[in-house]
Amino acid sequence: MRVDVEPRRAVASSGSPVTLVVTVSNPSELIAGYDVRVLGADPSWVRVDPPDLRLFPGETSAVAVTVTLPEGVPAGDRRFAVQVRDVADASLVAVEEVVLDVPAASRATVTLDPPTVTAGSAAVFSVLVHNAGNTVQHGRVVARDPEARTAFRFTPAQFSLPPGSSVSLALQARAKRPWLGDPVLRPFELRLDGPLAPPPDSPPAAAGVFVQKPRLARGLLGLLGLLLAVTVFAVVITIALSSVVGRSAADRDLALQVAQARQDTTATGTSSLAGSVVDISTGAVVPDVSVEAFGADPAAPLLTTATAEDGTFVLARLPAGDYTLRVSGAGFDETWYPAAPTQADAVPVTVAVDQAVTGLAVVVGGVPATVSGEVEGDDVAGATLTVQMPLDTGALEGVVPTEPGEAPSTSGAEGAVVRSVPIGAEGTFEVPDLPSPGVFDLVVTKEGFASTVQRVDVAAGEDRTGIELALLQGDGSIAGSVTGFDGGIGGATVVATSGQVVVETVTLTQDQVGSFVLRGLPTPGTYTVVVQADGYAPATQNLTLTAGQALTGVAVVLGRDEATLGGRVSVPGGDASGVSVTVTDGALTLQTVTQSTDPVGTWSLSGLRVPSTYTVTFARADLQSQVLSVAVDAFGSVTAGAPAADAVDATMRSARASVFGVVTQPPALDEDAVPVGNVKVTVSSGADERVVWTASTPADQAGYYVVDDLDPGTYTVTFARSGTRATSEIVVLEAAERREIPIELVAPASIGGRVTTSSGGAGGVAVLLYRASEYGTAAGPVRTTTADEDGYYAFDDVDAPENYILEVRVTQDGAVLATSRPLTLEASKHGTVNIRVPAT
Known part of the structure; x- marks a missing residue:
């Protein structure tokens, strides 16, 4: 495919959409599909129209990509990438870079907290400056007092704020405090000052008031008197309220005693029955149903109540004796404790005098339901369909004990048998009068065949038809669990295949999530078990069953599909x-x-x-x-x-290289080298040249230099200092390399010699060093020294190459005694000039 994007660079202000045109061509000989995405940008900023293409061979089409940057995006270049990917072949991907130039937008807010402060000589405010623009904000905050009587000080005085950040300033306002009178209001305003400050005629950024209290207020004595009056009044009110509260508590206790006495006069017994009513299908509590207690007269209830919101009930004030309990309500069949359809089948509850019987659980069901369907198989005549209420879920879990007649464990289901019906040659079945709503296991069994279990969930009074059950010519089974990276996987498809036999099931999504059972497998046989689930890679296992084997503990672990x-x-x-x-x-x-x-x-x-x-x-x-x-x-x-x-x-590190080091030089011949500043360091490569100077201050950085941001390549590094021969070194820099190049320069140029007279060394005379080009002009000497007692003098570290003339005087400002011939001094050379003072 061929992809082109126009424009490659555009200006994008916050909130203003920018449209890019992406042109896609299909040069192949097949119809191809492409999807277009924008990488490096928040999806909410981007709209792609259309997001996918379908192109015939040789066809070209365009996609409009609209990018709208939100407020607050920093100024500068923002790089995005437009990706076009072949839908059929994910390895065919084209990525084109686009640069959006976000212009700078300055916007800052100033908040004064609190806006008003009452104080004496000085008040302290907090000023919060927030940079709401998209570029760095430099400046300061200034305060202006119309009366010019208040002095202001900000800490810190200036700030530099990146976009989206804030800084808190402490503002101290100070003014001369009055001695007497009313408080003085000193208003002021705050403005931003700096390169990005608003125009002078714009409204102030914030305003505040410094309320200055006098040293002696006129209302001080009045305030003290008022405070005394309020205190006396509060004491009186407190004493009065204490009396009222005491009387109210006594009246309340008296009322409770009267109500309790009235209630006791209506009591007919001292025993009670308590328990709860539970829905047989869901296990949930049942509120607002009637609970009746029958005593000696089975036709008339002795006491009636209703279940509360949590399904509980209490039958209180009962005489001692035997009772049967009946529960009835809208949508539920009449049920006698604990789960009997008639009073004759109910279990009586006996209570003694002053006894409270609790924990009675009554299980109710809805209007009877009917299930019907067909059993499929090669020979279904003589099979039996058993309807069971499972004990591993719903209301019977841990509540109703296992009853006689429970289905054998080989069937793969455990529960209380509700009803069993035979299956005729035609395979049809119908089971009426099932308690509902409810969850049931339909178990099909026949000697010599593998039993089949199907769980159904029927609503109240539902007539469920069309149920299909399979009777397989096999007595083997495979049970296990399917797990993934987060534990059990519910809803996974498990398929076992052996020749023409295909058995399929799904893993449980509740209780033991991920568990499965494949039943009705003909044995002996070898099965290929394939497990699949959305979001996971499929897994395959080969399992062999012996005659009648029920294989358990099969663990299947699924990995991600991507x-x-x-x-x-x-x-x-x-x-x-x-x-x-x-x-x-x-x-x-x-x-x-x-x-x-x-x-x-x-x-x-x-x-x-x-x-x-x-x-x-x-x-x-x-x-x-x-x-x-x-x-x-x-x-x-x-x-x-x-x-x-x-x-x-x-x-990641920068791909640019750098050189650094310390330049040293001996001050004079035969002396140790020391770091030296003001050395010119030139790094050049072809026409590119960078120049820096070694540091002279502070003392611990003397002689140090660094040259950053160099492209990888070969460079010539030259070190030059006046009076010294230049030193060069060639280096090859790799990407991100930091090369240390320490250099020791040769000693600088120097001049020395002896001043003599006819009687020997002329000690104590002044020796002056002039540039030859400046000698005899108004220019003074470049260096001055005094000969020692033997007439010797020395000038170290002098500029070279240069031409010099030396002059000998009695004193620096005295008469000239002698002058030397011109001396040509080369870099890093020592010139010896002996001067003889003629006799006078």
Whole structure:
């Protein structure tokens, strides 16, 4: 495929949509489908119309990609990538980069908290400055007092705010405090000052008031008197209210005693019955149904009550004796305790004097239901259909004990038998009068055949038809569980195949989630069991059954059908957005770029096959590429190369190189080298040249230099200082390399000699050093020294190459005694000039 994007660069202001036209061509000889995505941008910013294409051979079509940046996106270049992927072949991916230039928009807010402060000589306010724009805000806050009587001080005085950040300033307002009178209002306003400040005629950013109290207020004595009056009044009110509260508590206790006495006069007994009513189908409590207690007269209830919201009931004030309990209500069949259809079948409850019998559980069901259907098989005549109420779920779980007649465990179902019906040659069946609503197991059994169990859930009074049950020529079974990375997998399809025999089931979605049983398998035989579930890779096992074998404990573990890798790229001190991330295992290659919005530098790629080992490559033009090898197992979990599938992180370094070091030089011949400042360091490669100077201050940094941001390549590094021969070195820099180049320069140029007279050394005379080109002009000497007692002098570290003339005087401002011939001094050379003072 061929992909082109126009424009490649555009200006995008926040809230203003920018439309890019993506042109896709299909050069193949087949019809191809493509989907178009934008990488590195929040999906809510992007609209792709249409998001997918279907192109005939040789056809070209265009897709409109509209990007709308939200408010607050930082100014500068934002790099996105338009990805076009072949739907049929995921390895065919084209990625084109687009740059959106976000212009700078300055906007800052100032909040004064609190806006008013009452104080004496000084008041303290808190000023919060928030940069609501998309560029860095530099400046300060200034306060203006119309009367010019208040002094203001901000701490800190200036600020520099990145986009979206805030800074808190402490504002102290100070003014001369009055001695007497009313409080003085000193209003002021706050304005922003700086390169991005609003125009002077714009409204102030915030305003406040400093309320200054006098030292002696006129109302002080009045306030003290008022406070005394309020205190006396409060004491009086407290005493009065204490009396009223005492009388109210006594009246309340008296009322309770009267109500209890009235209630006791109506009591007819001292015993009670309590329990709860439960729905047989769901196990849920049943509120608002009638519960009646029958004593000696079976036709008339002695006491009636109704269940509460939690299904409980209490029959109180009963005389001692034997009672039968009846429960009835709308939508439920009449039931006698504990689950009997008639009073004759009910279990009596005996209570003694003052006894409270609790924990009575009555199980009720709805209007009878009917189930009907057909049993399919080669020879269904003589089979039996047993309807069971399962004991492993619903209301009977742990409540109703197992009754005689329970289906044998070989059937694969355990429960209380409700009804059994024979199956004729035609295979049809009908079971009426089932308690409903309810959950039932329909178990088909026949000697020599594998039993079949099907669970049905019938509503109240439902007539369920069309139920199909299979009677298989087999007595084997396979039971086990299907698990994944998060535990049991419910709803997975389990299919066992052996020749023409195909048996299918699904794993449970509740209780023992993920468990399954394949019944009715002809034995002996070998079966291929295939397990499949949405979001997981299928699994296959080959299992062999002996005659009549019930194989249990089969464990099937499903892995993911695909994996997702993601992580975060960080660039110390830099922006980690726009980094290209390529994930490949040789056959499949996917690509994306890191986000430029919060969280900046994150990335994610889905649709990766498992298990596999992937090579993850991070690249950007200005950064050093980084490659990771990540192994992913069948569950989509990373086993090597990263801590987790969502933590494939990378810390990238700049691809630019740098050189640094310390330049030293001996002050004079035969002396130890020391760091020296103001050395010119030139780094050149062809026409490109960078120049820096070694530091001279502070003392611990003297002689240090660094040259950053160099492209990889070959460079000539030259060190030059006046009076010294230049020193050069050729270096080859690799990407992200930091090369230390310490250099020791040769000693600088110097001049020395002896001043003599006819009688020997002329000690104490002044020796002046002039540039030859400036001698005799108004220019003074470049250096001055005094000869020692033997007439010797020395000038160290002088500029060279240069021409010099030396002059000898009695004193620095005295008469000239002698002058030397011109001296040509080369760099790093020592010139010897002996001067003889003529006799006078």
